[in-house]
Amino acid sequence: MIEAANDIRERALAARVIQRLAGPAESIAGIQDIVCDELALLDFAEASADAEKVRSAARELLAMIVAVGETGVVLSDRQRLRHDLRTPINAIIGYSELIAEDFEDDLPKPLLADIRTVVGECALLLAQIDRVLGPEADSASLSGSAVDGLVAASLEATLTHETDAEARETGHVLVIDDTHENLDLMRRQLGRQGHAVTTADSGAAGLKILETTEIDVILVDVLMPDMNGIELLSRIKDHPKWRYIPVVVVSGLKDMRAVTRCIAAGAEDYLQRPVDPVLLHARVSSCLEKHRWHQRELRYLAEIEYERDRADALLHAVLPAPVIARLRAGEKVIADRVPSTTIIFADIVDFTPWTANMDPGELLRRLTEIFLAFDDLAAQHGVEKIKTIGDAYMAASGVPLPFDDHAERALSFARAIIGEMGRLTDEQMAIRVGLHTGPVIAGLIGRSRFVYDVWGETVNIASRIESTGVPGRIHLSAETRQRLTLQGATGFEPKQSHLKGLGDVKTYLTD
Known part of the structure; x- marks a missing residue:
């Protein structure tokens, strides 16, 4: 438990530091895109060539920071990381200063101001890198400030806090997928968490189950022969009795268009296979809680409607x-x-x-x-x-x-x-x-x-x-x-x- 907590805290600190570096890098890349577009409109071929080199270096810098954020920062590699990040930054500063000096009299003042802004942002980013990754940085942590340490400590405390197993709500989950292996895996994973699981190997079979069974959460695959998951999702959301049942799409299809279509059609989330069991359980629990709250809301509304009808009846007994x-x-x-x-x-x-x-x-x-x-x-x-x-x-x-x-x-x-x-x-x-x-x-x-x-x-x-x-x-x-x-x-x-x-x-x- 202690090792896990330390690992979470270390990764949270690393993510916090990378977040602080990614902001300026995104700003540099964004401003440089504007510079390149303006130069292309003004037809400055030589300046445009140097500006494209700056844009390429800015994108390389941002990609490096994003990649480090995904893999984490290793303490022993801080110096190498600092060196690698400085290389594209130096290129950005060098080519930007050349453009500003060579074309100072020809370029519009707003465009020159943008170029100098890129140089200024690079200077600030270098100082930030030296502060958190340089030789004078605290070797005990990657925290850039006391705030970073507090944020990391808070995340560590939240993630390592054990929830009461007895307080977990369980429900009836319907899994719709045409692959037997996927159905069996989902049934076993969800069953271990205490959920009742019903499976269907097609969209049509899933709809028949919904007609006769009270379901709390639905898991749907996208790629099915009789009715794809998006069509099935639309059918569910169009039905007055089923529209409020939370639906999570679980699929191996890695297509952003499919993701956006599913979310637009009413899906709670789109999980790509292979799905982490812990993430799956967390999403199902969240959907189950949402469904339970909606059911309570419907009961309260029914009670309010009943009391209003009673009041109306009494009022009609008194007044025309x-x-x-x-x-x-x-x-x-x-x-x-x-x-x-x-x-x-x-x-x-x-x-x-x-x-x-x-x-x-x-x-x-x-x-x-x-x-x-x-x-x-x-x-x-x-x-x-x-x-x-x-x-x-x-x-x-x-x-x-x-x-x-x-x-x-x-x-x-x-x-x-x-x-x-x-x-x-x-x-x-x-x-x-x-x-x-x-x-x-x-x-x-x-x-x-x-x-x-x-x-x-x-x-x-x-x-x-x-x-x-x-x-x-x-x-x-x-x-x-x-x-x-x-x-x-x-x-x-x-x-x-x-x-x-x-x-x-x-x-x-x-x-």
Whole structure:
């Protein structure tokens, strides 16, 4: 363990140093590309030839640094490495200074500035090389600074930290590959990590497995005869049930176009064979964790949707649907002047003495049964229930949505609730119903326990007409009778009624 940690730390230090050298080298190569392109446009053949030598040396320098970064820095070879790096740098400086001196009067000033920038960057890079690779550098480490040491120590601590094996999540992995040896190897590698593994030797077979089996992660090869991996990946991502399953492409095909196509099609990663088992396990574990989080998210969203539906159901039980829509649209105050609507009042006759000796629970059950039946009938006839007041039931026809036939709807509803009352009580109880037509104010009132209500003289008159009615019959005002357009309507008996605040008025009774 100690040797492994030291090795990681040493390689991290080497990588950090090479990173510090690669930055200036990339800058030199990039600026020199610009210099060469500008000289080619200006048609300076001799200067262009020297500039191409500088570009070649800059690319050689960058390639050397990249190669060292891939293989690591050996302490005993530091002097040789320093010598090898200085060779292309000296060439870059020499040829660049020749161009600047020979063509100082002919080249544009911005181009000369770029050439001198290349020389300056080379000087800085040489100083950096001497500092970290020269004879005066600390032989105990390759660290260029205290920061480099901290970075390397941090990486060493992270990479050597052992994860808790019991905390590892395992899942169901589907491996799709047409090569038996690859399937067997993947099955054994993943199985050793505790994953359940299902294999398929073709894209079509893999799709059939997905139709019947819950899969957490999919590993796919690119080169398959019936359906290549990119086509299979597209099929998976187009399916609404499978699109969120993480897919990792594992293939021996080393083609950047294939890599980019797979990533663009939705693959989590593209691993080239031969795949390191540790890397494979890390990628599968990462995909599995992502899939688990997505599943949790879907459950949370389903719970939120369920609670929202419950809230909507409760809201619709309290408010009319058009009012709910207006609230959701952002209206703060809902109040409408309705020019013509028909108000319905229904009251159970002699309810108070009838319930004097009734158990409270039984009383509540009977009232609930009656008023729920009235609610159903209101919905059937397009009438809006407003509220119940003790044993009285109030509704309105023509609010919140206006109807030309609101009086007909109100009359049909009144007849229906009278019949339903007789059925529910075996004719032992009766109700009086009163109707009146006229203008009202309708709106939402309150913030806590808010209600949708209607106000105006029309409401008051409807209540008085109900109270002066006859049990089991419908008592309606002359305004409501005049509004009715039923062809050949009969059975309306004229009546002279005395209403509080209005005196004697003409009304009508009907069944």
